[in-house]
Amino acid sequence: MSENKGKTFFIDQTRCTACRGCQAACKQWKKLAADETVNTGSYQNPPDLNGHTFKLVRFNEVEVDGKLKWVFFPEQCRHCLEPPCKMMADAFIPGAIIQDEATGAVLYTEKTKDLDYQTIREACPYDIPRKEESTGLLTKCNMCIDRVRAGMLPACVKTCPTYTMHFGDRDEMLAIARARLAEVQKKSPAALLADSDLVRVLYLCEVHPSHYHHHMVADAGSAGDRIGPFSRRALLAMRPLRTG
């Protein structure tokens, strides 16, 4: 699929108040289980993505230029333009992970239960896929493909009260994301759109991406991160041969 077609999220993190409406809405729409958690000394809970948590707001206290910031990262699958998890899965069970033609959504099918979890998880430059123990399936955000096909917004976008979450056609999202970035850069020159040429979820970061989470941007690829001869990032940027 061409890079400017399909759907895309724009997530303007300068606006996120960490209300976690999106996190709850995701679970509600998809009827995902909740765990008996404990407070671990943080508002972030569950502590990480898991087989039944596809959207997680991460909380980080950081100091930037001598000023305390509490940054919020509503994390989800980035729906890579060229998804390395799918490339990896195709090598083992073609069709276990598919990419939706119309939207570009990366979808995990029933067949993922026969994939090797660690291999798929490690292929993801953003460390997104998880295994749901109760079903054996590999899981993650599916762009609320059922809602989107019915002309609705994804549940998390619909819920967000602060205009943090946006969803629509990719060219339109890129346009508003770039316009907003220019606006934010007036106050915060270091602001950027994380990996905007690689993914369908455009995160606007006001401060350095590493302040949000170490997987905010794709791994640059340390030796340990290498998958075969390629770094994860190289894999992500790899374009299959196309015609026309």
Add this chain to the structure above:
Amino acid sequence: MTNHWIDLKNSDVLLIMGSNAAENHPISFKWVTRAQQRGATLIHVDPRFTRTSAKADIYAPIRSGTDIVFFGGLIKHILDNELYFKQYVVDYTNASYLVGPDYDFKDGLFSGFNPETASYDRKKWNFVTDDKGVSLKDPTLKDPRCVLQVMRRHYARYDLKTVVDVTGMPEAKVLEVWNSFAATGKPDRAGTILYAMGQCQHTVGVQNIRALSMIQMLLGNIGIAGGGVNALRGESNVQGTTDIALLCDNLPGYLPIPRAIWADYDAYVKAGTPVTNDPQSANWWSNLDKYAASLMKAMYPAADHKTAYTWLPKIDDTKVVEYSWLSLFERMYNGGFKGAFVWGQNPCAGGANAGKNRKALAKLDWMVVVNLFENESSLFWKGPGVNPKDVKTEVFFLPASMNVEKDGSVANSGRWLQWREKGAKFMGDSLSDGDIVIRLFEEVRKLYKAEGGKHPEPILNLDTAYLKDGMYDASALAKRLNGTFLKDVTIADKQWKAGQQVPGFAALQADGSTACGCWIFSGSYTEQGNMMARRDRAQTPEQAAIGLFPNWSYAWPANRRILYNRAGVDQAGKPFDPKRAVIAWNGEKWVGDVPDGGWKPGEKLPFIMVREGRGQLYGPGRVDGPLPEHYEPFESPLAGNPLSPQRVNPTALHFAHEEKAVRDPRFPYVCTTYRVTEQWQSGAMTRKTAWLKEMQPDGFCEMSRELAAKLGVKNGEQVVLESVRGKVQVVAIVTPRIKPFTVMGETVHQVGIPWQFGWGQKKNATFDSANLLSPSVGDPNTGIPETKVFMVNVRKAQPGKQG
């Protein structure tokens, strides 16, 4: 709110103080964010850096309980630097009024204080009047007796150094906030103040809000788009319940509560009706007799309204706070009640001094709990440390249906009555509150009919015609709240027939020919239908410019969206800020919002709800003084009050037999309580909701890294908090978002704990309610408890052990 949610987007400077709006009013940030997008500055003043601070342009920390020091300093700053909006202040506030010779302020006390009754003779604070009783004024504001000059002298003590020393806010922050906010004192600048329980839950709660209102008046920020004094209400319909007299000091529509000292209806009306001879003052409360008579007829349509008045309960000639929450529990604790209805409440978790409340409930013979779920209160008899065998109270539980299972109106913070229809049927045996109360009442009435009883008339005669097919019908009650003609009436050449709905409160009559349950709701359900159910976005260009939707729901009063809007225009009806005019006179009529009275420009003064028509910088109506004055919280790290020899509010509600921690080495840390976005109220509903509980499962205590180091506590470990009244064990969140304060040259540590958790939330939980720690002391005007500041000790919990 004087304004409404959408209007926040019109502001240039938003000061959030005493509220964690992003957390507790998430949707507010839809509009705060819009304002910021327009270039507005967001300021957050709070003891703790919160989700709100994270979005603020300026965050300024403040020690809990010192808001008046900060506001008083800002008032001084505004006056010293002439930053106030002169025309507004002279024309529309009482700055020019001359204060009488009996007024005085010395050693922390206003004149007229009686130490025996701990109350003031408020007559000592009166203005000087002419022979008609109209206050004398000096529009030049130079007379040393005028309010502005009295304020200058009063706040002279609130200098920058004192503010920094007492609040613990760094000097640079104080100035940054003051300068940013005071810059809105220009006609083309709008500043808004958003507050919530962080201002209210103090022994100086009412005066906190007086102080911020004074600042808004000095800066000309009331009556304009993007301005106002905006209370963010903590329950979706708490505005509505207040409107229909949830509180102990009024009847529906904020009519005064009847008192035994008033012999009859006429005495009630006389006492409640302010009188002025100032022809410019609309003095709206002069209509009280129409609203009172209509209320009596709403309850007792078949009776004469004066007779009906004699059937109402009256309070004794005592302080009204003796009927408030804390006093009720004190009386219950002392065995003063046989039974109690605990209706949609959870006093054993959500009420201040919850441990005392638990003991108080055990003194009852019976208790009826009406709620969706069992909670710490319905189950108090088997709570921590309680042996059910020792509790004699018989507990009945009536399952209530939920808001989405019933029709009705919800009044939001912006006073919009929004009608909604039920989305689901009642579950099991549950019933709506309306059905429960009517059924209970009819049973009581049957008993009275069969057996008689003392003072039977109010029971036998009450009208309860709110049923349809045997079930409570919210529409029928809503119609009665709007008001109905009981006789044929002609008003301004228009004929109205008995049985028709009144068009608005201007049609209400003093002679008993109209029935209206809540005059401010009049206009919400007329002959045109249910105005609250409207969802029409139509608006004029003037309305579109400021995001005003007059055809969407119904805003009380009179569908006015921004209160006191006549203060936003000059005497010729020209808006001070034409770019965001709320109302404007176009030569023939007002355009924009519904004006505060339809008089031509300049005919009447804008603050129509106060007797003299001008905003009260000096407010002789409150029981604890005409000007806000700083007093330390009842429990404090300081032994005295740096501003005066009077340590605490001398009129505050408290119970002398209860010990207080004052600079007590056993309880060295300031503690405050608050909510989290994931839980609602005492958590009785949300702690049952797995997705919410997963996100915010336990009680916790936020503390600074510095305090944690001192106590040897690591992030995520359990700690015990202990006050004079009780102790709780929770998880420590060690965070740079809380910093120690420097107060009067000493380091003061503050910690915070959410109050929405309780022992009922999960299996084997060691956690209990934060309100086991908070004190039974309250504001003298309202009785609201001081749950925002008290003293505790904090220590690391013994591993594997409780307490």
